[in-house]
Amino acid sequence: xxxITPPGQAPDQQVVADPPAGDSYLRRVANLQSVWILGVLxxxxxxxxxxxxxxxxxxxxxxxxxxxxxVWAVLGVGMTFVIVTSGIDLSIGSVLVFxxxxxxxxxxxxxxxxxxVAGLGILAALVAGIAWGLLNGFLVAKAKIPALIxxxxxxxVALGLAQVITGGIDIRAVxxxxxxxxxxxxxxxxxxxxxxxxxxxxxxxxxxxKTRFGRYTYAIGSNELGARRVGINVDRHLILIYGLSGxxxxxxxxxxLAQFGTTTIAGQSLTNLNVIAxxxxxxxxxxxxxxxxxxxxxxxxxxxxxxxxxxxxxxxAFWQGVAVGTVLVAAVYVDQSRRAAALRGASAPNxxxxxxxxxx
Amino acid sequence: xxxxxxxxxxxxxFGHVRALDNASFDINAGEVVALIGDxxxxxxTMVKALTGNLPVDSGEVLFDGEQVTITTPHxxxxxxxxxxxxxxxxxxxxxxxxxxxxxxxxxxxGLLGVLGFMDEKTMRARAEAGFRExxxxxxxxTAQVGAxxxxxxQQIAIxxxxxxxxxxxxxxxxxxxLGVVQTKNVLDTIKxxxxxxxxxxxxxxxxxxxxxxxERVQVMRLGTRVATLPAKGTTVEQxxxxxxxxxxxxxxxxxxxAA
Ligand SMILES: Nc1ncnc2c1ncn2[C@@H]1O[C@H](COP(=O)(O)OP(=O)(O)O)[C@@H](O)[C@H]1O
Ligand SMILES: [Mg+2]
Numbered sequence: 001x002x003x004i005t006p007p008g009q010a011p012d013q014q015v016v017a018d019p020p021a022g023d024s025y026l027r028r029v030a031n032l033q034s035v036w037i038l039g040v041l042x043x044x045x046x047x048x049x050x051x052x053x054x055x056x057x058x059x060x061x062x063x064x065x066x067x068x069x070x071v072w073a074v075l076g077v078g079m080t081f082v083i084v085t086s087g088i089d090l091s092i093g094s095v096l097v098f099x100x101x102x103x104x105x106x107x108x109x110x111x112x113x114x115x116x117v118a119g120l121g122i123l124a125a126l127v128a129g130i131a132w133g134l135l136n137g138f139l140v141a142k143a144k145i146p147a148l149i150x151x152x153x154x155x156x157v158a159l160g161l162a163q164v165i166t167g168g169i170d171i172r173a174v175x176x177x178x179x180x181x182x183x184x185x186x187x188x189x190x191x192x193x194x195x196x197x198x199x200x201x202x203x204x205x206x207x208x209x210k211t212r213f214g215r216y217t218y219a220i221g222s223n224e225l226g227a228r229r230v231g232i233n234v235d236r237h238l239i240l241i242y243g244l245s246g247x248x249x250x251x252x253x254x255x256x257l258a259q260f261g262t263t264t265i266a267g268q269s270l271t272n273l274n275v276i277a278x279x280x281x282x283x284x285x286x287x288x289x290x291x292x293x294x295x296x297x298x299x300x301x302x303x304x305x306x307x308x309x310x311x312x313x314x315x316x317a318f319w320q321g322v323a324v325g326t327v328l329v330a331a332v333y334v335d336q337s338r339r340a341a342a343l344r345g346a347s348a349p350n351x352x353x354x355x356x357x358x359x360x
Numbered sequence: 361x362x363x364x365x366x367x368x369x370x371x372x373x374f375g376h377v378r379a380l381d382n383a384s385f386d387i388n389a390g391e392v393v394a395l396i397g398d399x400x401x402x403x404x405t406m407v408k409a410l411t412g413n414l415p416v417d418s419g420e421v422l423f424d425g426e427q428v429t430i431t432t433p434h435x436x437x438x439x440x441x442x443x444x445x446x447x448x449x450x451x452x453x454x455x456x457x458x459x460x461x462x463x464x465x466x467x468x469x470g471l472l473g474v475l476g477f478m479d480e481k482t483m484r485a486r487a488e489a490g491f492r493e494x495x496x497x498x499x500x501x502t503a504q505v506g507a508x509x510x511x512x513x514q515q516i517a518i519x520x521x522x523x524x525x526x527x528x529x530x531x532x533x534x535x536x537x538l539g540v541v542q543t544k545n546v547l548d549t550i551k552x553x554x555x556x557x558x559x560x561x562x563x564x565x566x567x568x569x570x571x572x573x574x575e576r577v578q579v580m581r582l583g584t585r586v587a588t589l590p591a592k593g594t595t596v597e598q599x600x601x602x603x604x605x606x607x608x609x610x611x612x613x614x615x616x617x618a619a
Contacts, residue, residue, distance in 0.1 A: 211476035212465050215454075219462055222451035222506075229413070229449050230463030231434030289453035 033283025033335045034295030040327070041302055048309035056312050065308050066194035069300045071096075071259065073197040074252045075275045076296040077204035078133075078245030083279050084208070085241055086221040086288025087147040091136060092249045093271030094158035099128040099253035100263045101162040104171035113176035121175070121257070126250040132158055133246015137239030147242075155272070162265055172262045182258040193255055200248065205293035217241065221288025274303065277324065281331045302327055362425030364389040364559055365441075365528060370409055370419035371583075379405040380416065381583035387528065392550060392560045394570040394591070397580035398603055403563045404446055406580065407530045411436040411443050434463075440527030444534055446563075448517045452506025456498055457487040459505055460520045490519045494549055510537035518546065528559045535564060547573050567596040579603055 048056045055061070075092050082089045103125035110117050132154060139150040185192040208214035216237050219227040228234050256264055282299030284291025303324045310317055363386040372380040379402050387393045395403050408414035410421060412430040420427055423439060430436050433443070450459045461483045467473035484501060491498050498512050505513055514537050521529050531550070535543040543566075550560050550573050564570050570577055571591050579587040579602040587602040587609035601607030 207476075210478070212467075212478055213476050215458065215462070215465060215478065218453060219451045219458075222453040223449065226449040226451050227462070229433040229443075229445075231432070231437060232463050289451065 032292070032295075033331070033338070034292050034298055036334070037281060037283060037295065037302070037331055038298050040331075041298055041305065044302065044305055044309070048305070048313065052309070052312045056309055061308055061312070063191060063194075065301070065304045066197075067191055067259070068307075069304045070193040070197040071252045071255045072271070072275050072278065072300050073194075073297060074200050074248050074255060075245075075271065076278055076300055077200055077293060078248035079275050079279045080204070080282075080284055080291055080293055080296045081208060081217055081241050082147075082245050083276070083284050083286060084217050084221045084288060084291045085238060086224075086286075087140065087238070087241070088151060088276070088286075089136065089242060089245045090148065090151040090272045090276075091132065091154040091158060092245060092252070092275060093268035094155045094162070095129055095132040095246055095249040096253045096256060096271065097263065097265050097268050098132065098158040098162045099125040099250040100257050101165055101171065101265070102128040103253060103257060104173060104263050105165065107175055108171060108173040115177045117175045118177040118181075121178070122254050125253040125257075126247060129246045129248070129250020129253065130243055131246070132249070133243040134239060136246065137242030140242060141235040141238035159265075162263075166263070166265060168265065170263045170265055174257050174261050178254070178258040179261045182255075193259060196251075196255060200251070201293055201297055208293055213237075213240075218289055221285075221290075223289075275300075277328050278303070281328055283331075283335060285335075286332075361388075362422065363387060364391075364424065365410065366422040367406070367410060368420050368422070370406070370416045370421075372405060372409060372414065372416045378583045380409060380419075382419070383580065383584045385410070385578060385585060387559050387561060389527075390554060390557045390559055391576070392554050392562060392574045394574035394577045395561055395563045395580065396565070396567070396570060396577060396599060396603060401580040401603075402583040403580055404532055405583075407443060407532055407561065407563065411441055411530060413443075437524065440525060441530070442521035442525035442528075443530040444514075444517045444521045444532060446532040446536075448513055450505050450513055450517055450520075453504055455503060456491070456501050456505060456516045457484050459516055460487045460490065460523065464524065486523075487519075490523050491515070493552075494519055494545060511539060511542045514538060515542070515545075518549065522549065522553050522558075525553075525558055528561065529553060530561045530563075532563045533565070534562070535566065535569065543569070567599050570599070571596065579609070581605055 045057075075096070079089060079092065103121040106124040107117050107121040110120055136147075136150055136154055139145050140147045143150075181192050187195045190198065208217060216227065216232050219230075219232060220234055220237060224234060256268075260267075278299035279291070279296045280286055280299070281302060282292065282295025282297070284295060303320060306323050307317060307320045310319055366384075366386040368384050369382045370380045370384070371378065371382055381402075383402060383406060385395070385406060395406065397403050405414065409416050410430070412432045412435050415431070421430065422428065423430075428439075430439070436443070451462060454462065457480075466479040466482045466486075468477040468479045473479075487501060491501075494515060498508070498515055505516060508516075514534060518531070518534060521531070531546075535546050538546065547569060550562060553560055554573075560573075562570065562574060571594065574591045577587075577589045577591055577594065577599060578585055579589070579599065581603060586605070589598065589602070589609065598607060602609050
């Protein structure tokens, strides 16, 4: 700690330069919601491991879990960006359905089982997703309609259109190339779907935390007027953010087609809420300005691990909903009280941090 | 030489409230001008109108003697004008360095820079130097600004403004949240900025401070400029008299008569 006294100025112990050792990296990391929720996840994993042993703590079980959250993880990346801007995107499940229907239609029209057809389907799904996302973004940023309303509307319209196009009947004509991709292909020992999701998560994390685009995302969520005053093109940025969320819903559509071999018209009605829950459990503030992709991934693992664990130890899977809802509210409550304490300048009542302090 | 920045007959209403009513303002290069007036006199509105934050109903603005229309704060920034807003306009979730460089991030070299990666090291070093120059009370460059004291936030906003301004800095009540020592720091900073040839517009309710650092004092009342006084030889009583309307300077203020 160095005391700096500019020339011609009375010394004053308040005048302190940056940064004293107390502001350590460890302390900051321990203060992150995503880190303490990771602790919760580890406790859950440990509990199931004790209860079920090798049946739970097996490669195949975790392979299954990661398979189950792959699509949500892709959607979760987009949702994290959206929520960090203090927005919301309720439409992702419907956009996923719409995109998968368009892709399936295109692939069925062309016919065939190879990667050529699949490529066309991927393109179609991405274009459909981007279009919905940009439309959402335009209505939020330019028409100034609240994101909740805009995306509630597109939730309804996208699903409705998907049903109109298909007559409400799922399309099962998915090229073998896609389903094989899911079933047989492993990259670095990781099944193809989770691997794809992992790539999206890593890129998303880098963009959010390391680039100017990510910085502006936080700035807009933190103080939109302030962001405008320094010359950030807030409207364009918001359009891009919702566009990103739509694009990832389009990518999610392809992953879902590969996973299930069919469109899932009736199967995505809770996707948006599950993804939002994961994002929020992971420490991304619903009020904007704060959050991380890492937290979202941890937030996705909690319900998935609970589900797998309950099945293995023979508890009815219905309990998963009870557990996840409880974790959601508890996580946000803890997060809020911690933040309120931080603003009052008090030390955070964070169990993890308290443990670290004890050790010192 | 024409004034660096001049406003002539600006008017702006909010509903029935005439926040600016044929108001004028002028400042020369490298000059410190204080803008004083009672709460609601229109000082903040004047600053916003001059810096692209608020469109006016009528009136004209001249920069370097040429008529300009400034429609965004960004445009004002590019002309070398920076504002410390009364509400500071910092992003509470970002740290001081991120706030200081918001919208002006330093890019990494080469391909990474093209991809949008930022040179955090350089930004941090430059921010550190900026805070040191101001005799910083900002203890951490990595904590969120929202968790800091009012004085620290004030300082971050000021450092941000003086770092980027090269023609004019507007300070809207910069010392309102500050203690004695911090206030003195701000006043010293104003003098240092002036010595660099940068003009300063200071809005403050503290008459002694105003008289200490300003060369001229422009008094606003009910949305209009009612007096322009040299700081030298003017007393606190005279300033207060002009603010409240108890003293009439409209004849003494020849500039106002011409406008
Ligand atoms: N955005 C606004 N909407 C409505 N009224 C406003 C707005 N901004 C300023 N005013 C009004 O204009 C008048 C001048 O305000 P302001 O410029 O903030 O005064 P000062 O900074 O001198 O205290 C006040 O009566 C204020 O209520
Ligand atoms: Mg004001």
